[in-house]
Amino acid sequence: MGGSESIVTCADRNNPNFQVWGAMSDLKCNKKKKHKFKSFKEWLSTNKINLEAITLGTEEVDESQIDSAYQNAKHSVQLVKLYDLTLPKGQKLLANISTIATLNQGVYGLYNSKENKEVILNQLAIKPEQLNKIKMTFGQDAIGKENIDGLPRDVVKGVSLNVIKKYIPEINVSAFSPSSVIHVNVQKHLQTHKDPTSAIIELASTIVHEATHELDFTNTNTTSESSATAAEGKFKNWVKNNWNTITQKIKIFQSNSPNFS
Numbered sequence: 001m002g003g004s005e006s007i008v009t010c011a012d013r014n015n016p017n018f019q020v021w022g023a024m025s026d027l028k029c030n031k032k033k034k035h036k037f038k039s040f041k042e043w044l045s046t047n048k049i050n051l052e053a054i055t056l057g058t059e060e061v062d063e064s065q066i067d068s069a070y071q072n073a074k075h076s077v078q079l080v081k082l083y084d085l086t087l088p089k090g091q092k093l094l095a096n097i098s099t100i101a102t103l104n105q106g107v108y109g110l111y112n113s114k115e116n117k118e119v120i121l122n123q124l125a126i127k128p129e130q131l132n133k134i135k136m137t138f139g140q141d142a143i144g145k146e147n148i149d150g151l152p153r154d155v156v157k158g159v160s161l162n163v164i165k166k167y168i169p170e171i172n173v174s175a176f177s178p179s180s181v182i183h184v185n186v187q188k189h190l191q192t193h194k195d196p197t198s199a200i201i202e203l204a205s206t207i208v209h210e211a212t213h214e215l216d217f218t219n220t221n222t223t224s225e226s227s228a229t230a231a232e233g234k235f236k237n238w239v240k241n242n243w244n245t246i247t248q249k250i251k252i253f254q255s256n257s258p259n260f261s
């Protein structure tokens with residue numbers, strides 16, 4: 001028996017005169033009261049947890065917009081998540097992304113650094129005078145308050161962490177967590193790529209492209225097309241070289257083999 005597992009007690013469900021002792025996982029004390037949630041989102045809202053808080057610094061993203069636009073978009077995100085597993089910490093594409101939103105005109109994808117946000121997760125680590133310094137340096141609009149995980153949190157908008165650090169060297173960068181948005185044009189991809197496998201891979205490549213812009217900007221305050229295009233090429237090579245493993249994880253690919261050129 002695991003020594004660290006917490007021991008709880010509750011009335012025996014079959015006989016309330018008895019008390020049963022054991023680990024919570026064994027007892028299932030609350031089984032009767034438990035409500036089966038239809039979705040992750042329902043669970044979050046019932047527990048008053050903001051989706052954005054869950055996604056901060058993790059591979060979790062709010063992909064609801066693109067999932068509504070295309071039923072297979074979830075496989076594109078899954079593919080990028082698999083790829084991210086191979087990348088070192090600090091270079092993971094989805095770690096800074098909170099939302100993959102749709103885009104309805106023009107290009108295949110879009111990243112706008114104005115939509116970058118740095119959420120202050122540890123309010124106590126940032127002094128009020130440092131917040132004022134951010135406003136003085138980057139404008140009054142640079143700081144906003146947003147309700148994230150049920151708490152009104154200070155958010156720095158459109159300025160990357162390394163730039164904040166440059167102007168305010170004493171600031172505690174570990175108090176911040178990036179929370180950015182990228183956009184992908186699902187409809188344009190579907191018009192161009194008729195078979196599902198190509199559509200899923202191309203959509204994933206666009207996610208990689210836009211996330212690379214975000215990662216570049218957050219790390220160096222600049223980004224370029226050559227960097228994003230190179231990241232796409234690297235990703236597509238990975239897909240090609242690991243196709244057999246990928247098809248075991250993403251079943252839809254099993255019936256649709258791509259034409260790797």
Ligand SMILES: [Zn+2]
Pocket residue numbers: 209213224225228
């Ligand atoms: Zn680009």
